Amino acid sequence: MSLSVLQQEDGNIIDGKATAQKVLEEVKSEVAKMKQQGIEPCLAVVLVGADPASQVYVRNKVEKTQFVGMRSLEFRFEADLTQDALLAKIDELNADASVHGILVQLPLPKHIDETAVLQRINPIKDVDGFHSENVGGLSQGRDVLTPCTPTGCIRLLKDTLGNDLSGLHAVVVGRSNIVGKPMAALLLKESCTVTVVHSKTRHLEKLCQQADIIVAAVGRPKMITSAYVKDGAVVIDVGINRIQENGKNRLVGDVDFDDVLPIASAITPVPGGVGPMTIAYLMKNTLHAAKLQHVEL
Ligand code: GUN
Numbered sequence: 001m002s003l004s005v006l007q008q009e010d011g012n013i014i015d016g017k018a019t020a021q022k023v024l025e026e027v028k029s030e031v032a033k034m035k036q037q038g039i040e041p042c043l044a045v046v047l048v049g050a051d052p053a054s055q056v057y058v059r060n061k062v063e064k065t066q067f068v069g070m071r072s073l074e075f076r077f078e079a080d081l082t083q084d085a086l087l088a089k090i091d092e093l094n095a096d097a098s099v100h101g102i103l104v105q106l107p108l109p110k111h112i113d114e115t116a117v118l119q120r121i122n123p124i125k126d127v128d129g130f131h132s133e134n135v136g137g138l139s140q141g142r143d144v145l146t147p148c149t150p151t152g153c154i155r156l157l158k159d160t161l162g163n164d165l166s167g168l169h170a171v172v173v174g175r176s177n178i179v180g181k182p183m184a185a186l187l188l189k190e191s192c193t194v195t196v197v198h199s200k201t202r203h204l205e206k207l208c209q210q211a212d213i214i215v216a217a218v219g220r221p222k223m224i225t226s227a228y229v230k231d232g233a234v235v236i237d238v239g240i241n242r243i244q245e246n247g248k249n250r251l252v253g254d255v256d257f258d259d260v261l262p263i264a265s266a267i268t269p270v271p272g273g274v275g276p277m278t279i280a281y282l283m284k285n286t287l288h289a290a291k292l293q294h295v296e297l
Contacts, residue, residue: 003168003212003232005160005265012261014156014236014268020276023155024068027283031069034290041290042071043101043127043282044093048086048112049079054105060279061103068283073099083112087120094122100293101127101286124292127285129182138185145285145292150183152277153215153236154190160234160266161213166191171211173197173204173224173254179217179238187213204228216254224255226263235260235267238274 005012031041043065047058058074065072075089086104093102102125108114118126123133129147137144157165170192174180180196187194192213197204199218208214208228216224217238229235239254253270261267268274 003161003234003265005234006162012264012266014160014266014273016152016156016268016273017276019156019159020152020280023152023277023280023284024064027280027287028068030287034287035069039290039294040071040098041101041286042073042099043103043286044073044075044099046075046077046086046089046093046102046104048077048081048105049109051107054107058105061282064279064283065286070283070286071098079109081109081112083116086112086117090117090120094120094125097293099125100290101125101282103127103282125289127282127289129285130177135177135182138182138189141189145289146186147178147182148281148285149179149217149238149274149278150186150215151285152281153183153238153274154186155281156236156268156274156277157213157234165213167193168212169193169195169210170213170215171195171197171208172215172217173208174217174219174238176217183215183217183238187215214255218254220254221252222254222256222259224260226256226259229260229263231263232265233263235264236274237268237270240270240275 045058045061047054062072062074093099102121104117118130121131123131126134126145129145134144138146170187172180172184175196175198184194184196195207197207205228209230211233213234215236219239221241221243235255237253237255241252243250243252251271
């Protein structure tokens, strides 16, 4: 079976940056409508410590929150913040009706129990979709907040293949709580046939060869070569790996882009593919959270 792919502007390369911009514009116009009704959606971002990558992510999140016209709150703490103090901050944000979304940037310092922190966030303010209430809700197919990266991947797939993904065989490479597992649940919700493969999987290459859709989220630079990909498959690359190549630092995905590009019917580049979608869907989730907290809308 050959997949019918909607025309991409740039050949078979999926432009995540352009799609993310479209999503941000959608959110911006909905935010404007909410503000007219007297509700200003608000996202609170909490950063503990000074991890350089986390600082960049948080700055980006604040910028995009402001771009879509939402209120942005940022709380930065030293790396030696106690777990109790962090939980108290979350309690305060949970109790504040003007705050609709709470995001605690990961990773947290080692002395803090990540699960305890994520579980403390009120599930209707959990814009990361990491609370077990939301994880369970997703697995039951309920209208809950779902993790931003895999939700953004579904949007890219629908923009590429059309809204009906039913019956397609999707192979998810990786089983992390942030991407692999929720990705599988979201694809199942779209009635895909889903296979999850991981580091212990036997015949991983053969399983990937059967996929109409491959979502790579393992964190292994250029692991997915053309040998893994069926002619005409759609390939979504969630990987962001920093490597040294010819003496230079380069950002590459989990897919060997140049090798797979000629055989995939559509493929996301790194950077400029999935990356920008994550933050766009964080904005969408904050809007969703605000709606869940204002049932009158
Ligand atoms: N750090 C890396 N990815 C994520 C994410 O999706 N959410 C949060 N909160 N922290 C992260």
